Structures are given as structure tokens and as C-alpha cells.
Amino acid sequence: MQKTKCYKKNDLVALEITDLTEEGQGVGKCDGLVFFVKGSVMGDVVEAKILKVKKNYAYAKVEKLLEASPYRVTPLCPVAGKCGGCQLQHLSYEKELAWKEDRIAQSLIRIAGIPEEEVHAKGEGILGGKTERYRNKAQYPVQNRKEHREEIALGGRAFEEGKKAPEKEQESYDSLDIGFYGFHSHRIIETEDCLINSEENPLILNCIKEWAREYQISGYEEETGKGLLRHIFLRKGFVTGEILLCLVLNGKSLPHGKELWERLQGLSLNDEEGSLQSRADMQCDMDTQSRAELHCGVETQSEDDGHCGLNKKVQEKIVGLCININEARGNAILGRETRCLYGKDSIEDKIGELSFSISVPSFYQVNPVQTEKIYGKALEYAALTGEETVWDCYCGIGTISLFLAQKAKQVYGLEIVPEAIENAKENAEKNGLQNAEFFVGAAEEVLPKWVEEQKREGKDVGNLVDVVSLDPPRKGCDKACLSAALELSPKRIVYVSCDPGSLARDMKYLREGGYTLEKWVGIDNFPRTGHVECIALIQRVKS
Numbered sequence: 001m002q003k004t005k006c007y008k009k010n011d012l013v014a015l016e017i018t019d020l021t022e023e024g025q026g027v028g029k030c031d032g033l034v035f036f037v038k039g040s041v042m043g044d045v046v047e048a049k050i051l052k053v054k055k056n057y058a059y060a061k062v063e064k065l066l067e068a069s070p071y072r073v074t075p076l077c078p079v080a081g082k083c084g085g086c087q088l089q090h091l092s093y094e095k096e097l098a099w100k101e102d103r104i105a106q107s108l109i110r111i112a113g114i115p116e117e118e119v120h121a122k123g124e125g126i127l128g129g130k131t132e133r134y135r136n137k138a139q140y141p142v143q144n145r146k147e148h149r150e151e152i153a154l155g156g157r158a159f160e161e162g163k164k165a166p167e168k169e170q171e172s173y174d175s176l177d178i179g180f181y182g183f184h185s186h187r188i189i190e191t192e193d194c195l196i197n198s199e200e201n202p203l204i205l206n207c208i209k210e211w212a213r214e215y216q217i218s219g220y221e222e223e224t225g226k227g228l229l230r231h232i233f234l235r236k237g238f239v240t241g242e243i244l245l246c247l248v249l250n251g252k253s254l255p256h257g258k259e260l261w262e263r264l265q266g267l268s269l270n271d272e273e274g275s276l277q278s279r280a281d282m283q284c285d286m287d288t289q290s291r292a293e294l295h296c297g298v299e300t301q302s303e304d305d306g307h308c309g310l311n312k313k314v315q316e317k318i319v320g321l322c323i324n325i326n327e328a329r330g331n332a333i334l335g336r337e338t339r340c341l342y343g344k345d346s347i348e349d350k351i352g353e354l355s356f357s358i359s360v361p362s363f364y365q366v367n368p369v370q371t372e373k374i375y376g377k378a379l380e381y382a383a384l385t386g387e388e389t390v391w392d393c394y395c396g397i398g399t400i401s402l403f404l405a406q407k408a409k410q411v412y413g414l415e416i417v418p419e420a421i422e423n424a425k426e427n428a429e430k431n432g433l434q435n436a437e438f439f440v441g442a443a444e445e446v447l448p449k450w451v452e453e454q455k456r457e458g459k460d461v462g463n464l465v466d467v468v469s470l471d472p473p474r475k476g477c478d479k480a481c482l483s484a485a486l487e488l489s490p491k492r493i494v495y496v497s498c499d500p501g502s503l504a505r506d507m508k509y510l511r512e513g514g515y516t517l518e519k520w521v522g523i524d525n526f527p528r529t530g531h532v533e534c535i536a537l538i539q540r541v542k543s
């Protein structure tokens with residue numbers, strides 16, 4: 001591409017926005033340069049102010065909206081655009097779904113190298129979900145408020161961690177910022193209420209803030225590595241109403257934890273206005289979804305579900321207070337050690353007919369309504385008859401494994417987080433499924449090792465496993481795991497992915513190994529954000 005004009009910071013440029021990045025920045029082209037424009041959507045014509053120029057691209061922000069896109073909507077969230085959490089609040093949900101479906105298709109075409117007609121012919125569309133109050137997990141970063149940091153640095157008021165502040169000091173001691181990180185930064189954007197998270201979270205956060213003010217609990221400071229409270233982790237079982245609170249600490253103990261626990265127990269989370277995402281609401285979603293076609297678009301927010309009254313709502317209750325110790329510098333939220341101080345160390349929840357225990361370090365899908373659709377699809381794609389042996393790699397607390405175990409002869413699950421495997425074993429027992437066995441370790445080590453063991457025992461490894469399920473983290477599967485899966489030569493591979501790019505890369509490898517894309521479907525597990533889930537059925541070509 002030939003660059004014909006030299007742009008510099010603060011220049012203004014008129015752009016037609018034609019696409020979006022995963023981070024929700026509009027994409028426009030001018031004079032051989034690609035512009036990523038924050039705050040724009042495809043279809044906008046904008047005057048953009050340049051923030052930074054690189055060799056072939058530049059970052060800019062909308063200075064003036066010259067022509068608004070038909071896909072543009074007014075964000076519901078007051079901090080949309082500032083908070084880095086949701087990137088697509090200003091795009092209509094119909095367009096968001098179409099864009100996500102296209103992103104999956106484009107990845108399969110461009111990265112996996114599958115012909116365009118084939119990708120479209122094999123696609124089953126995208127399943128939309130609720131755009132508000134859908135998340136069951138929130139991780140709020142905590143920092144000392146800026147003025148408070150300056151006061152400490154200047155040697156102002158003595159700060160004694162965990163010491164009760166004098167009455168008159170308490171008023172002025174609102175020293176913590178709690179919210180979400182801003183776009184591309186670690187500056188905390190405070191928000192009264194995050195619309196994709198549970199409605200009772202602000203009540204819990206306020207309770208923690210007041211307690212922290214009273215007992216002079218400090219927030220973490222990234223620059224110095226000082227301060228105690230780093231993150232507030234909340235996870236809720238939508239079906240049971242159980243809520244688990246974990247405070248991530250830059251330290252090994254929590255002063256005045258008992259006082260916090262007592263206050264939390266006294267919180268009323270179930271008043272008339274509380275509890276938006278009740279079991280009844282969930283049922284609404286499922287009912288509406290089952291009425292919808294697979295290419296359902298935005299079917300889930302219909303208002304005709306009058307039977308979903310508040311009287312059926314679930315009773316929210318904080319069932320445990322844990323601490324997680326993270327004294328390392330860096331961006332990882334959780335440290336290795338989690339301890340339960342009061343109540344339980346895990347919550348219970350249900351997906352479909354199955355019950356699950358979920359501890360703090362264990363992965364659990366954040367959108368339980370959409371998750372049931374994901375697991376339903378995984379089960380459908382696995383096409384089990386009761387005779388199959390299945391490997392479920394990256395199994396977390398054993399959710400997909402146990403869904404599959406209901407219809408398979410034997411399921412093996414593997415997962416790197418030991419606490420998740422403890423949950424998985426407990427969950428198999430809880431659900432009376434004896435045909436599931438779980439292993440702790442990295443997929444790229446456990447699966448190849450298992451294959452080698454079978455060979456040593458003289459078994460025909462190409463005939464041992466019928467279905468392999470893969471549900472890796474965003475970066476996709478390690479090649480050693482994929483190559484072991486190929487050696488097992490299963491009839492079907494069910495790949496559940498939260499990143500179309502890594503799915504397509506792994507798909508290319510599997511296709512080269514004698515497999516073909518049979519079906520795929522998008523499931524919007526993360527409405528209003530740039531992320532999307534995709535499930536692919538990958539079938540063995542040769543016998």
C-alpha cells in the first residue's frame with residue numbers, strides 16, 4: 001500500500017469507517033494508512049483526531065461525527081467508552097451478532113484456509129443472548145484513591161493498616177477506587193453499577209468500601225507494590241443464588257475479616273429491586289431461545305414473557321468469604337493460594353440438569369444461560385450413542401465432561417488447575433456419573449503421555465478414542481496436544497473456542513492431519529464485548 005501523505009499526531013482526517021477491531025475500534029483507510037478510531041462503528045463518517053502514527057497504521061479518536069452509522073445506538077452504560085470492559089455498547093446488538101458471525105467465518109477462511117463457500121455452507125449462524133446482567137463473575141481492581149496516595153507520599157496522616165480509624169477521620173477516609181480498568185490502561189473507572197454484572201454487586205462493593213474506610217484497609221498501588229487490597233472477586237450461581245466473595249491481597253492475612261463477614265451476612269440482597277437475573281429470568285431466556293431458530297439473532301429479550309415474575313426469584317446469599325494471596329508484581333489477578341476464612345470455599349450452581357461446585361481458582365463460564373447452549377451444541381456435535389470413549393481436554397470443573405458422560409461409555413477429563421480437578425471429581429460424584437475420570441496437568445503433557453502409555457501396553461491407539469473435545473483458553477491448543485489428539489484418530493473432534501483466530505490456526509493443523517470442518521456455530525457468550533464463542537465439529541476424513 002502506498003502512503004501518499006505524511007500524517008502526524010493531532011492532525012484531523014475525514015474517514016469512512018468500514019469495519020471494527022476485536023477491541024471495538026472502528027477501522028477506516030485513507031492515503032494508504034489504516035486508522036483505528038476509538039468511539040466509531042462501521043458505517044460512521046467521522047472527523048478523527050490522530051493520537052499516534054505508526055508505519056502502516058495510526059490510532060485516532062472521533063473528533064466530530066459527520067454522519068452517524070445506522071448501526072450506532074446510544075450506550076446504556078454511563079461509562080461506556082471510558083471503561084475497558086464492554087467495547088460494543090455503541091453498536092446495535094443485531095449488528096454486533098452479524099459482525100461476530102462474520103469474524104468467525106473470516107478467520108476460518110483466511111487463517112484456516114477453508115474455501116469461502118465451504119465455510120458458509122458449514123455455518124449454522126450465531127446464537128444471541130441477553131445483553132444485560134448476564135455475567136456471573138466480576139473481578140474489580142482496587143487502588144488507593146489518587147489524593148490519598150499523594151497524602152501518604154507527602155508523609156501526611158499516619159496510615160496504620162487494619163487499625164480502626166477515629167470516628168471523625170472515617171468521613172474523609174474514602175480512600176479506595178473500585179471499578180474496572182479504563183481502555184488500554186490501569187486507571188480505574190469507577191461505576192455505580194456495571195450493567196453486564198449482577199445487580200447486587202454495588203451493594204456488596206459499598207459494604208466493603210465502608211468496612212475498608214472504618215478499618216483503614218489500603219488499596220494496592222501498582223507503582224510501589226504497596227497496599228493490601230488488590231482485587232475484589234465475586235462469583236454467583238444464577239440458579240442457586242449463592243455468592244462467593246474473595247479478596248485478593250498483597251499480603252497473607254486480612255485484618256478485621258470477621259467484621260466484614262458479619263456485615264456481609266447482614267446485607268439484604270433480596271429486596272424488591274434486587275436480583276435482576278433470577279432463575280425465572282433464566283427460564284425466560286431458555287423458553288424464548290427454544291422458540292427461536294438457530295439463526296436467532298436477538299431473540300432473547302422479548303417482553304412477552306409475563307410469566308417470569310419476581311415472585312419466582314432466587315434468594316441471593318453470600319455463602320463464603322475467601323482470601324487469595326497475590327504478592328507478586330504484575331498483572332495476574334489471582335495468586336496461587338486461596339484460603340476460605342468464613343462460610344464455604346465454593347458455590348453450587350446448575351447447568352441443565354447437572355449440579356456443579358465451583359471454587360475461586362476454577363474456571364467457570366461467565367454466562368450461564370449461553371453456556372447451556374454451548375454444552376448442548378457440544379453434546380449434539382459429539383453424537384454419542386453410549387458406546388464411545390471420549391477425552392475432554394481443558395475440562396475445568398468437568399462441565400463438558402459430565403455433559404458428555406451422560407451419553408458416553410467413558411469420559412476422561414484433563415485440566416491444569418488442581419482445584420478445578422478436585423471440583424470435577426466432586427461434581428461427577430454429585431451427579432452420580434461414575435464413567436468420568438479426571439487428570440491434573442497440562443494438556444500438552446498429559447495427553448501425549450497417555451498415548452505413549454497405551455502404546456507401551458501394546459494397544460492400538462488409533463482405535464481407543466471416539467471423540468475428543470477441546471476447550472482451550474484464548475491462545476488455543478498447544479501443538480503437542482493437537483498432535484496427540486491426531487494420533488488417537490477420533491472420529492469427531494468437538495472444538496469449543498473463545499477466540500476465532502486460534503480456533504482457525506488449530507483447525508488448519510487438524511485439516512492437514514486428515515480432518516475436515518463439518519459444522520460450526522457462533523454463540524455469543526460475551527454480549528457488548530468484542531469476544532465471541534464458537535463451536536466446531538471437526539470430522540475425520542479417512543477411516
Ligand SMILES: C[S@@+](CC[C@H](N)C(=O)[O-])C[C@H]1O[C@@H](n2cnc3c(N)ncnc32)[C@H](O)[C@@H]1O
Pocket residue numbers: 362363364365393394395396397398399400414415416417420441442443444471472473474498
Ligand atoms: C476456556 S476454559 C474451559 C473449561 C471448561 N471446559 C468449561 O467449559 O468450563 C479453559 C480451561 O483450560 C485450562 N487450561 C489452561 N491451560 C491449560 C493447559 N495447558 N492444559 C490443560 N488445561 C489448561 C484452564 O484452567 C481452564 O479451566
